[in-house]
Amino acid sequence: MSTTIAITEYLAIALESERWECRVCGHDIASARDNYKTGLLVYDRDPREIHDPKLDERYEFTYAPDPTWCRIIEFYCPSCGTMVETEYLPPGHPLTHDIELDIDSLKARHLAGANAAAASGAAASRSREV
Amino acid sequence: MNVIADKSLVERFLEENILFLGPDPDIMNNHHLAAETSAEAAALAKFTGKDDLNLVRHKLQTACNESFDMVEQMGAAPGAKWGDLISGVWTASGDLALSSMGGVLLFSVLTQHPVKFILKYWANEPTVGIREGDIFMHNDARYGNIHNTDQSLVIPVFHEGRLICFTGAIVHEGENGAIEPGGMPSKAESPFDEGLKMSPIKVGENYTFRRDIMTFLQNSVREPKLQLEGMKSKLFAAMRMKTRVEEAIAEYGVDAVVAVLRKTLTDTAEEVRRRLRGWPDGKVRQNVFPDGTLRENCLVKICLEMEKRDDRLILDFRGSAPEFLNRANNTVLASAKGMLAQEFLTFVWPDLPRNQAVFEPMTVITDRRSSLNCSPEAPNAQSMMTFFPSFTAAQLAAPKFLYSAKERATDVIAGWYNMIVTFIYGGLNQYGELVGNVCADLNGMSGAARSNRDGEHSVAPIFAPMADIGEQELIEEEVPMMKIVPNRVMTDNSGFGKFRGGHGYQQIATMKDTSLWGFMCCSIGSKFPSSHGIFGGYGPGTYPLCKIKGVNVFEVMKDRRDLLRFSIEELMNDRPFEGATYTTHHMGLQLEFATPGELYMITQGAGGGYGDVLERDPELVAKDFRDGLISARTVTEIYHVVLDPKSKAVLAEDTDAARQAERARRKARGKPYHEFVKAWVTEKPPADLPFFGCWGDRSVIHRGTPDDTCPGEAIAPVMMPDPKDVEIAKLKARLAAVGAA
Numbered sequence: 109m110s111t112t113i114a115i116t117e118y119l120a121i122a123l124e125s126e127r128w129e130c131r132v133c134g135h136d137i138a139s140a141r142d143n144y145k146t147g148l149l150v151y152d153r154d155p156r157e158i159h160d161p162k163l164d165e166r167y168e169f170t171y172a173p174d175p176t177w178c179r180i181i182e183f184y185c186p187s188c189g190t191m192v193e194t195e196y197l198p199p200g201h202p203l204t205h206d207i208e209l210d211i212d213s214l215k216a217r218h219l220a221g222a223n224a225a226a227a228s229g230a231a232a233s234r235s236r237e238v
Numbered sequence: 239m240n241v242i243a244d245k246s247l248v249e250r251f252l253e254e255n256i257l258f259l260g261p262d263p264d265i266m267n268n269h270h271l272a273a274e275t276s277a278e279a280a281a282l283a284k285f286t287g288k289d290d291l292n293l294v295r296h297k298l299q300t301a302c303n304e305s306f307d308m309v310e311q312m313g314a315a316p317g318a319k320w321g322d323l324i325s326g327v328w329t330a331s332g333d334l335a336l337s338s339m340g341g342v343l344l345f346s347v348l349t350q351h352p353v354k355f356i357l358k359y360w361a362n363e364p365t366v367g368i369r370e371g372d373i374f375m376h377n378d379a380r381y382g383n384i385h386n387t388d389q390s391l392v393i394p395v396f397h398e399g400r401l402i403c404f405t406g407a408i409v410h411e412g413e414n415g416a417i418e419p420g421g422m423p424s425k426a427e428s429p430f431d432e433g434l435k436m437s438p439i440k441v442g443e444n445y446t447f448r449r450d451i452m453t454f455l456q457n458s459v460r461e462p463k464l465q466l467e468g469m470k471s472k473l474f475a476a477m478r479m480k481t482r483v484e485e486a487i488a489e490y491g492v493d494a495v496v497a498v499l500r501k502t503l504t505d506t507a508e509e510v511r512r513r514l515r516g517w518p519d520g521k522v523r524q525n526v527f528p529d530g531t532l533r534e535n536c537l538v539k540i541c542l543e544m545e546k547r548d549d550r551l552i553l554d555f556r557g558s559a560p561e562f563l564n565r566a567n568n569t570v571l572a573s574a575k576g577m578l579a580q581e582f583l584t585f586v587w588p589d590l591p592r593n594q595a596v597f598e599p600m601t602v603i604t605d606r607r608s609s610l611n612c613s614p615e616a617p618n619a620q621s622m623m624t625f626f627p628s629f630t631a632a633q634l635a636a637p638k639f640l641y642s643a644k645e646r647a648t649d650v651i652a653g654w655y656n657m658i659v660t661f662i663y664g665g666l667n668q669y670g671e672l673v674g675n676v677c678a679d680l681n682g683m684s685g686a687a688r689s690n691r692d693g694e695h696s697v698a699p700i701f702a703p704m705a706d707i708g709e710q711e712l713i714e715e716e717v718p719m720m721k722i723v724p725n726r727v728m729t730d731n732s733g734f735g736k737f738r739g740g741h742g743y744q745q746i747a748t749m750k751d752t753s754l755w756g757f758m759c760c761s762i763g764s765k766f767p768s769s770h771g772i773f774g775g776y777g778p779g780t781y782p783l784c785k786i787k788g789v790n791v792f793e794v795m796k797d798r799r800d801l802l803r804f805s806i807e808e809l810m811n812d813r814p815f816e817g818a819t820y821t822t823h824h825m826g827l828q829l830e831f832a833t834p835g836e837l838y839m840i841t842q843g844a845g846g847g848y849g850d851v852l853e854r855d856p857e858l859v860a861k862d863f864r865d866g867l868i869s870a871r872t873v874t875e876i877y878h879v880v881l882d883p884k885s886k887a888v889l890a891e892d893t894d895a896a897r898q899a900e901r902a903r904r905k906a907r908g909k910p911y912h913e914f915v916k917a918w919v920t921e922k923p924p925a926d927l928p929f930f931g932c933w934g935d936r937s938v939i940h941r942g943t944p945d946d947t948c949p950g951e952a953i954a955p956v957m958m959p960d961p962k963d964v965e966i967a968k969l970k971a972r973l974a975a976v977g978a979a
Contacts, residue, residue: 115518115642117689117736117773117849149908152918159767159779160730160871162807169782169822171731171841174765177529177537177927180776184908189901191774191850196767198527198537198927200920202934207638209520217518 135187272331301482306338317410320678348576351382373442387421419664419674516644532826539931557936568612652846693740735775735847742842775847790835
């Protein structure tokens with residue numbers, strides 16, 4: 109049995125193993141005590157590829173972000189290719205360690221309940237709490 | 239010589255001879271509830287029936303809503319008419335206990351400061367005092383509220399000679415006599431450029447305005463009639479609420495009202511703590527990058543580390559950009575707290591009572607003299623340019639706790655569009671009257687995508703869940719502006735994702751029948767998007783101000799209706815008006831006088847997207863395409879959906895194949911994290927990027943260049959050069975280069 113807590117649309121934490129997992133394909137990403145991004149693939153996207161310029165090249169401002177000011181950093185699951193997260197950053201800006209949960213507290217909160225359920229024989233083989 | 243006695247004499251002299259009452263840091267830096275008074279304790283002990291408490295609470299809540307409606311119906315200012323206000327009841331200690339359900343909810347957490355100032359400094363001041371019938375006003379953000387275009391009015395409510403509470407209203411009145419018309423001068427380079435700044439002041443007695451003070455206030459602004467009308471509507475609303483309080487006292491007793499006001503606050507705070515306990519413990523972080531001061535483009539970093547521990551939430555903004563001593567984009571810390579509370583009042587717990595206690599379990603940490611905690615010497619009329627982004631940082635961070643929270647009162651949501659895209663105006667209207675104010679369609683910000691549905695198009699501002707964008711016909715009756723294209727959705731103006739953000743509309747404006755008319759705009763996000771998506775969703779794009787000058791479209795189109803285009807894109811790319819100049823700019827436009835028939839064009843931004851674009855239901859993609867919301871390019875290159883060329887129906891198998899191929903491309907082009915970081919991260923900001931705030935180390939603050947830094951604990955405020963001087967220097971350099979050649 110394992111208890112997995114959904115943390116975002118695409119990320120979960122498996123409490124017993126203390127691992128980040130992909131919620132789409134179950135890929136083991138990284139230690140839950142580390143930055144989940146360390147286990148993902150990263151891509152530097154020219155923002156004009158997403159936000160297409162509406163005005164032609166005669167203009168300084170075109171509705172597209174300035175690629176010398178802003179880049180879109182895309183994070184992909186290495187197994188299924190799901191885009192887990194995006195960051196809009198100036199070129200060269202350090203990536204953000206955006207989720208740093210207290211794993212001991214998380215385990216205490218959820219495993220206490222799961223253990224009690226297991227003891228009563230009511231636990232399912234795999235529970236996914238949302 | 240007796241040094242101790244001399245020192246004591248000096249201290250006594252200073253205590254007895256206060257030369258100047260500035261903003262009180264003890265009041266301004268404290269958002270917490272006042273301690274329970276003995277009168278409140280006694281009332282709570284006597285009035286304990288839960289049903290009766292609930293009844294009285296609803297009576298007073300209804301009174302707040304009734305007064306809100308009164309101001310909205312009576313008010314002359316565009317802000318009043320379209321809901322940019324609240325009305326409320328404050329305890330006898332000055333805490334806002336109840337406020338109207340609609341309107342600008344951030345006021346709920348920052349109106350207590352002027353009331354507490356009145357209580358602390360004027361109650362026992364022989365030349366002022368607090369008596370039945372007194373009317374107090376205030377508009378200086380350094381003493382509370384957001385910026386000095388907002389005017390607050392409160393009256394004390396007594397029962398048998400004892401102060402029971404205050405009632406009143408706060409309204410975005412607009413014009414305030416600043417260096418630019420309309421009340422929000424982005425051109426201000428000091429607080430003294432920002433117009434009328436009232437510290438809390440008694441403006442009337444016996445429920446009657448003093449004529450001498452009214453005359454002074456009317457002479458301080460460009461719209462004297464509006465000043466009078468705004469004050470009267472707020473007073474009548476406050477008096478109606480006072481009547482309702484007196485009715486509640488008559489029916490249930492004075493202890494009922496005192497107990498309900500106090501218990502509403504403590505119940506709210508306790509409920510917030512209970513809900514926070516259901517969030518996971520830990521830290522989440524979010525950076526946002528406002529891209530200008532409204533005078534120039536530059537990156538003004540706002541960084542947030544949000545820590546949840548048991549029943550407390552700590553919002554740590556250290557490392558954010560320094561204050562700009564000669565720009566209006568600075569925020570007073572109390573104002574920032576109000577805007578942060580808005581996130582919780584509207585987007586996290588909209589079911590809670592609207593009062594100050596919602597923010598009670600929160601702590602906000604900032605660097606002193608940063609752009610989110612500016613000094614009294616810094617102008618703040620356009621504080622929205624930094625505190626709206628601080629709100630966005632909180633809105634993007636909160637879902638990382640909320641998704642796994644024990645319970646939620648709302649859906650998980652991406653970043654709402656966060657800028658006030660509208661025209662501010664000033665000049666002579668078609669009746670020859672001097673006017674200056676803001677159009678209410680700034681309220682048409684686009685909704686963000688949620689975890690279960692798309693965002694709504696141009697639905698509501700981040701600061702007021704129930705506000706209106708105004709009626710174009712009514713606006714044209716009052717001012718000589720015409721919007722040739724008032725509210726048209728723009729293709730591809732969306733934050734893409736599994737669920738997409740709402741689209742924003744474009745506006746094409748001009749003017750006629752006036753000899754003097756100027757436009758202003760006050761938004762950022764022309765180079766760097768101002769809001770973002772979450773969980774793999776994309777943010778909105780960027781938005782320019784577009785101008786077509788040197789043409790009178792009314793003249794040239796008299797016999798050439800075919801010249802008109804109905805989108806900014808067509809007008810700017812086709813250039814149908816021969817001889818006109820076509821230019822784009824960032825959206826910080828200081829007052830610029832126009833001639834009749836020239837075009838000024840802006841675009842409401844989009845809400846952020848939620849989730850991976852490849853997970854969007856292909857049928858929703860096809861519908862958006864058929865509705866004209868997205869282009870064929872977006873269908874194929876962003877969403878990777880294949881449509882039948884003729885019927886535009888989804889080709890399911892081809893779409894699956896296209897999406898599988900894109901997933902494979904992602905895996906091929908993506909680099910392992912550490913390899914990417916090694917190539918990507920630089921030690922300092924790029925040399926050609928004017929960057930303000932920390933880069934990596936939060937204790938080192940950059941001041942515009944890679945090597946000009948100061949410690950976060952000792953910020954050196956920034957003085958920006960005049961953009962015209964910058965332009966002149968560039969032109970001189972070009973002349974010199976030509977001369978040298």
